[in-house]
Amino acid sequence: MAESIPLARYAEFASYVEDRGPALLRMAISVAGNREDAEDLLQTALVKTFFAWDRISSPRARDGYVRRAMTNTQISEWRRRRLEIYPTAEIPEQLTEDPTWHSDLADAVERAVAKLPPRQQATLRLRYYEDRTEAEVARMLGVSVGTVKSTVARAVAKLRKDTELAAEPDLGR
Structure with missing residues (x-):
């Protein structure tokens, strides 16, 4: 059976995002490097924060939680991208110009x-x-x-x- 989420929790979280959204977006841009990736990163971090909202004991700790979620998400993305490069025993021949x-x-x-x-x-x-x-x-x-x-x-x-x-x-x- 799915857990029922109180309406007050939604309202409190929505108020937090409305108040702190611009500052959090600036932080996300500094982590991601561009606005488009930053918006995706912030969205993911806010979803993680929403599910942990009841466990964040102090309202002053919320920004830190979101920043940590953004940092961890970005690090995971870097690791995922790094795995797209596969090591090989043979180095492919590359045409290079003689300088x-x-x-x-x-x-x-x-x-x-x-x-x-x-x-x-x-x-x-x-x-x-x-x-x-x-x-x-x-x-x-x-x-x-x-x-x-x-x-x-x-x-x-x-x-x-x-x-x-x-x-x-x-x-x-």
Whole structure:
């Protein structure tokens, strides 16, 4: 036979949740890390607290009981998630990018830019290395914006033909 829960118990618990709910939600957010998970965590903790409501002797101990229920629930969830990762004797092969490729590419680009005529070098360095606008580059070099555009286009065309830059990186694929 199911135990009959007195109506006063519901009213007292509902009043407690209404009064302390926002503070308890803030605590849950600090434990869970985001609002959605915190709301679920708080709901679970409040259910556990409701079933223990008669055993909580002091009204001042209620917040502590709810906080402890949230902490224990969160720890249980972490343990459950940890079990989703299964140890294995064989490590699966993973494709990884060779980190030295980036520095090798930077060196190759620097060598290719150094082969360009001085005006193209200056235009490319100002436009792309220093991230200047075409108008700024034109002002700095004392030329028109159209000259900057055409100089950049010619320089990029030469870089595209550079055999040192044409090689694709080998990513282990």
